Amino acid sequence: MQISVSSTLTVYHDGQFWVGLAEHVEGGRYGAARIVFGAEPSDEGILRFVVGKWERLAFFGGEPAEASKPAKSPKRRAREAAKTLKQPAMGTRAQHALASQRETMKRESAHARSRRRAEEAEARFEQRKLKRKQRHRGH
Incomplete structure (x- = not known):
C-alpha cells in the first residue's frame, strides 16, 4: 500500500501580521493549520519552524477530515485553503x-x-x- 503525502507552507501578510498557511494532504485527507508569525519571518526563521515545529501542527484537529477525495489540482487546493482561512481561527x-x-x-x-x-x-x-x-x- 502506498500513501501519498504532500505539504505546502504559504507565508503572507494579512494586513496586521505575517501568517503561515500550512496545507497537508495525506492518504486522501486534506488538513490545514494557520501559524501567526507576527513580524516578517526570515528564510532562516521559516526553515527553523519547518524543521522544529512542523510535526506538532494539528492539521486534522484530532478528528478525521474530509476523506472523500484528495485535493487534485493546485486550484482546488487554493480554493480549499481560502475556505479554511475564512473560518474563524481556533x-x-x-x-x-x-x-x-x-x-x-x-x-x-x-x-x-x-x-x-x-x-x-x-x-x-x-x-x-x-x-x-x-x-x-x-x-
Whole structure:
C-alpha cells in the first residue's frame, strides 16, 4: 500500500501580521493549520519552524477530515485553503466562552428591543382608541 503525502507552507501578510498557511494532504485527507508569525519571518526563521515545529501542527484537529477525495489540482487546493482561512481561527476556551456570552447578550437585547417596540405600539394604539372614544362622546 502506498500513501501519498504532500505539504505546502504559504507565508503572507494579512494586513496586521505575517501568517503561515500550512496545507497537508495525506492518504486522501486534506488538513490545514494557520501559524501567526507576527513580524516578517526570515528564510532562516521559516526553515527553523519547518524543521522544529512542523510535526506538532494539528492539521486534522484530532478528528478525521474530509476523506472523500484528495485535493487534485493546485486550484482546488487554493480554493480549499481560502475556505479554511475564512473560518474563524481556533481560540482559547475563554475566547469561546466570551463569544458565546456575546451571542447570548445579543439575542436577549434583540428580544427585549422587540418586546419594548410591541409595548410602545400597543400604548400608541390605546391612546388613539381613547382619543377616538372622547371625540365620539363630543368632548
